[in-house]
Amino acid sequence: MQIPEALPGNALAFTGSQQINVIDHSLVLHPGQASEIIVNLKNLTASPLNIELQIETNFPFQCHVGMEGNEIAPRKQMQAVLRFLIPEDFFENQQAIAANKQEKLEIDFHGCVNIQIDPETEREQIQKSDKFNLYIRPWSNYMELLPLLYREVDLIGRFMKIFEETYQPVINNFSVMWANLDPLTAPQKLLPFLAYWVGWEVDRKWDLDKQRRLIRHALELYRWRGTRKGLRLYLHLYTGLPLDDDIENEGNKHISITEPFGNSFILNEAELNNAVLGGGQAYHFVVRLRYDKNENVVSKELASLIIEQEKPAFCTYELYIEVES
Template sequence: MSSQILHLQLTSMQLPNAIQTSAVGKGADDFSQIALSSQTTVRAGCDLVVHPPEPSEIVLQLENLGSRMLRLNVRVEGNFPAEWCRIGMEGYELAPRSRMDVVLYFQLPADFFETPALVAGQSLVLDYHSRIHVNYTEEGTGRQLVETAGLNLYVRPRSLYPKFLPAVYREVDFIGRFLKIFEQAFEPSVQTLDVFWAYLDPMTAPQTLLPFLAHWVAWPVDRRWTIERQRYLIRSAVELYRWRGTRRGLRLYIHLYTDLPLDEHVTREVDKHICIEEIRGEGFVLGNTRLGEDAMIGGGRPYHFIVRLRPQRPNQVDEQLVRHIIEQEKPAFCTYELYVDS
C-alpha cells in the first residue's frame, strides 16, 4: 500500500566512471538488518562519487500519489560521519498529487587523503554505504509509514590521467586509482613548468628562492628589510644598474629603501620629497662673471650636489643607510651634502 502513497526517485548529480561489482552488492547487504516497520518498501539504490573537497549532490524526488496531506521527515543512515551530509528540503508537508525535491549535499574534508584516521593495520575506506529513510504520516488517518532507498558513496581523488585512456580502460576503477600514484609523483613538476614564470619573478617567487634571484642579479640581500621590500629591490636591480650615477637612479634607489614618494608629477625639484639639486656654475669667465656673486677664487667644489629628504613619518629615514647609498651610487669625483628635514 505504501508504494501507492509515496513514490521515491533518486538522481545522482555525479556518477562514477567505474564501480566495483563487489561494492555495489555490499551496499544492500550492510543495511539489510535495519529494523523497519511492516509497511516499509525498499526502493532501488543510487551511486554517487565524491572528490574531496568538491561538493556532490543527490536529488531525492518525492511524489504524493495519495489523496491526503503527508508530513515528511528525511534522514540518512550510513557508515560515514554524519557531518559529511546535509539535507535541504523545501518543506515538511507534501500536498496530494504533488512533488517535492529534497537535495542531499555531500562534502568531505579537503585533507581526507592526507590525514586519515586509521587504526593500525587498517586500510583507508573509500566505499561507503547507507540508506535514505523517508518517514511520513498521513493526515486524518495518522498512519506512519517509511520508504527507503539504498545509497552507495564512493570517495575518489580527482584524477587527470584516465581521460587520456580509451573508454574501455576508464571503466575499470582500479586503473584510475593506480594511475593516481603516478599523477601525484609527476603532476607537481608539470604544474611547476606551467607557472615557471612566477618562480622567476621576485614578486611571486617562493621566499626560499629569493637569495638565488638576488645572486642572479648580483644584489646584496639586506636582512634588515621585510620580505616585501626585498622583493621590490631585487626586481628593480637591473633598472638601478641602468641608471647608476644619475639623478634618476639615485632617487629611485632612495625611494626603494625609504618608501618616500618619487613625486614624478611635481615639476619643481625643491618641492619633491627626495630633492637632489646640482650646484652648477660656469667658473671664472672674463666679461661675464661678477666677483662675490657667481664666481669664487680657490676652494670651490665642482660636481657638487645636495640631497634633501622630507620624511612623511618619524623614523622613516635611516641617515647612515642613505649616506651609504649615496656613496655607493654617486660618481667618485662628486661631492654631496645630505639634509633630512624633521
C-alpha cells in the first residue's frame, strides 16, 4: 500500500496514546489520481494452486483487480494489484453537494479481499484477508509545506484545502502574468492598453492577428522607420511573406525593395548619343511582393498605405504584386 497521509487519528500516534488504534492497512485516495494496493500471495503447499480474487467492500466506485495469472506454483508467490480511481469532480458534483445539505457525505470506506482457492473443485476454499480502509481526501499542494506531523492530521488537511482554493487562483494569475503583457497572448480587451504603452495607434482595418504582431514589434518599427529594413519588416508583419535575410540578391526576395539605377553616367537630363546623362529618378524605389501559388494575396491599397506611412516624405515609389503561376 501507499504510505497513508492525513488519516483520522494518525497524528495522535506520535504522542504515544494507547487509546488510538492506527490501522496499518489504509490508503488515501485523491480525486482524479489512481491509487493501488499490492496484495502478496504465497503458496506454502507442495502442489500448485488455482486462485481467484474478489473484493468485498462498500466502496462506491469500481475497483480493478490485476493479476499475473491464476496459478501459483508450489513454494512460489505472486502479486495482485487492486487499483482504485475516484472521479476528479467527486467533491464538486451535484450528488456530493446535495449530500452535504441533507446528510453527511461518505468519504471513509472499508473492505477486504476474498481469495478463492481451487474454485469449483473438491479442494475449494475461501480465505479472507485483513480489512483495509479507504479514505477519500482532497489533494492539497499546501500540505507539502508542512512538517510530516501536521500532514498526518486529517483536520489540518481539510483546513489547508480551504486556503488553497481561496488563494491559489490569485497565485496562478501572477505566474502567468507574462502572458497578459505579451500582445500575442494577451486578452483582446487588453490590446488597446498595451498599444498605448508603446504609442501605437490601433487601426480597425487590420485583423486581430496583424494587430497583435504590429503592437509587439512597434518599438522595432519606430527604430527603423524610413529605412529599407523598417519597410520590409512592416510589410512582412502585414503580408506574412518571409524576410529572406539569407538571400543576398535583393531582386530574388519575396519582399523586394530596389532602386532603379542602371550603369549609365547620370548628369541631370542631358543626353549624349545613346548614353543617358542624369537618367533615372532620384529618391525613387520599387517594391515587389512575390507570392507563391495558392497563397492569399494582400490588398494593394493597404500595402500602399503602409509604404506611404513608412517611407520618407520626399521619396516616390512603385508597387507591384506578383503571383507565381
